[in-house]
Amino acid sequence: MTSALVLEGVRKSFAKNEVLRGIDLDVAEHEVVCLIGASGSGKSTLLRCVNLIEPIGAGRIFVAGEEITARGVDANRVRRGIGIVYQAYNLFPHMSVLRNVTLAPTRVLKLRRADAQHRALELLERFGLADKADDYPDRLSGGQQQRVAIVRALAMRPELMLFDEVTSALDPELVAEVLEVIRELAASGMTMLIATHEMSFARDIADRICFLDDGVILEQGPPDELLSRPREPRTQQFLQRIIEAGRL
C-alpha cells in the first residue's frame, strides 16, 4: 500500500534561519499523526510546506505516491486534494458561511452551484452548523468559525487533512466542539496530520505522535509510549513543562 504522505529530508529556511532541518516522515492512509513541540519548532512550517504554500529548500514530498515537489507539478491541483485548517480560521469575511464553503468547489472543481450548495449544506448539517449557512463569519463564535473552516476544507473532498494548532486561538470552552469534529473525521478514516498543543487530545486521537525540536523529528511513537515514557531528554523537558502548565 502506498503511503498517503511521505517526507524525505525536507529542509526549509527563512533567510538564514533554518526552520526545518531534514524532516523524514511517513504517514499511512487513514493514519492520524500528531505533531507536538514548542512554538518555533517548525510544526506550522512543516504543514505549510506539505500544502506547497511554502516552497521547500531541499528534500522531497510525496502525496499518494506522487512527488508533489517535483518540477512542473501544478501546485493548484495538489492543493485541491489537501485540506488545511489554520489557527486563525481565515474565513472570508465578506461571504456568508455557505459561500465560504461553496467558493472553491464551484470555482476550482467547477461543480454546479446547486451541487456545491447541496454538498456544503450536507457537511454543515453533519457538524451542527446548518442554521448558520446564511450568517457572515463575524457573527459566529470562534469555535463555530473554526468548524466552518474545517467544513470549507472538507467540501473539496481532500484525501489528506492538515490541522495547524486549530484550537490555539479559541477560548477554552470552545475547544471541545472543534476537537469533536476532528475526532469524527478520524473515526471516518480521514488521513490527518495535526499540529497541536492539546496533549490529552493527541493522546486520544493520534495513532502516532512526533515530537519536533529545532527543525527535526527528535522522537516519535505511539501516544502512550511517547507521552508516558519519552526517551529523549528534550522530549522529557518539553512534556515536563506541559505538565507543569496543567495541560496534560
Add this chain to the structure above:
Amino acid sequence: MAGQGGRGTGLPLEPAPVSRRSRILDLGDGRGGVSIAVVSTLLVFGALVLLITHAPGWPEVKKTFFDWGEFKDSFPEIAHAFKLNVKIFCIAEVFILAIALLLAVLRSLPGPVFFPLRLIAIVYADFFRGVPTILVIAVLGFGAPALALQGIPTSTTFWGIVALVLVYTAYVSEVYRAGIDSVHPSQDAAARSLGLTRFQGLRHVILPQAVRRVIPPLLNDFIGLQKDTALVGFLGAIEAFNQSQIDAAATFNYTPYLAAAVLFVAITIPLARFTDWLILRDRRRRQASGVAA
C-alpha cells in the same frame, strides 16, 4: 487652480464599531447635548453672518457675488453647460476605475518575473501624480490634435477626458493598492490552500475586500475628478465653469460662478451621503445575521 484637493491614499479604515451614528451628528448624550449643540451652532454662525454683513465692502460684494437676478438669468445656461461636466466625469470615471484596478493588481504581483510590470506601474503612478493636471490637459488637448494624424480625434472634450483618465488613474491605482495591501496575507493563503489560482484568489477573495475598504477614498477622488472637469474648459469646451466665465465677463458680475458652484456641490454632497450609506449597509450586513440583511 489645478484642483489638487485632498487626494490621499490614506486607508480608510474598517469602520470602527464604536458608534452607529455619524461622527458629525453625534451630539452627545440626551437632550442636554442637543440643545447645547443648537445654541453653540447658532452663536458661531450668527457671529459669522454679522461679521460679514457688517463689513464695509459687503454691499458691493453682495451685488457682484450674490445677485439673485443674475443668478436666475445665468443658471439655465450654466446648468446646460454642466451636462458636459457630468458627461466628462461619468465617462472618465469608468475608465479610471477599470485601468487603475489593473495597475494596482500588476503592482501587487510578487516575484522577479513580474518586475517589469511592477516597474511600469510604479513609473506611471509617480509620473502622473507629479505632473499638474492642467499641464497634462494642455499638452494633450492642444498637442494631440495638432499632430494632425489621420484617425486621431480632434475633439477637445475627448482629449480632456483622456488627460483626466491618465492623471486620476495614477491616484486611484494607489488607493486600490492600499486596499489590496490592507487585506491580510492569510486570506490569500486560505484561498490558495483551497486550490484557487492566484487570479481566482484575487478576484473572489482579495479584491472584494480591498475595494470595500477603499470606497471612501475612491469617492474622494471621484469628487476631485468632478471638480477637475472644469479644467477641460481651459481647452475651450463650454462646460459649466467656462460658461459662467462667459456670463461673468458679459455682465461684470460674478454671481454666475456661484451658480456653477451650486451645481457642483449639488452633485457631490448626495454622492458623499450615498457612500456613507453604502459603508453602513455593508457593516450592518456583516454584523447582523445574514437572514436579516
